Amino acid sequence: MAVLLDACTALEPEGRATPFETYLDEHREWAGDHPAPPAAVHRALSFWTRIHGVLSLELAGHFAGMRFDPARLFAAELDDLLIP
Numbered sequence: 001m002a003v004l005l006d007a008c009t010a011l012e013p014e015g016r017a018t019p020f021e022t023y024l025d026e027h028r029e030w031a032g033d034h035p036a037p038p039a040a041v042h043r044a045l046s047f048w049t050r051i052h053g054v055l056s057l058e059l060a061g062h063f064a065g066m067r068f069d070p071a072r073l074f075a076a077e078l079d080d081l082l083i084p
Contacts, residue, residue, distance in 0.1 A: 004044040005036040011082070013039050047081050 017025075021038035024045070028034075031041060054074050057063060063070040 001031060001044060001048070002034060004047055005031060005034045005040060008040040008043040008047065009036045011040070011043065013037070018042070043081065050077050050081065 017038050021042045024041045025038040028041060036044065051074075054070070054077055058070045058074075063073075
């Protein structure tokens with residue numbers, strides 16, 4: 001997570017902290033002593049869970065019968081996470 005936290009900290013902040021970001025700032029034991037601000041912690045967690053989900057579904061073959069290119073879904077998820 002440190003690499004994701006570093007990368008997300010380097011991105012521009014998205015504005016006011018959300019209630020979930022406030023919650024994450026109070027419950028960040030899993031992030032160790034990383035100094036990432038709450039918005040970066042939220043983005044890193046979202047990045048990890050969304051990409052993990054897409055890859056897990058792809059590897060398990062759940063996209064096989066859907067008749068679309070899962071690589072495009074993966075790219076769209078990355079774009080959504082990286083481009084505010």
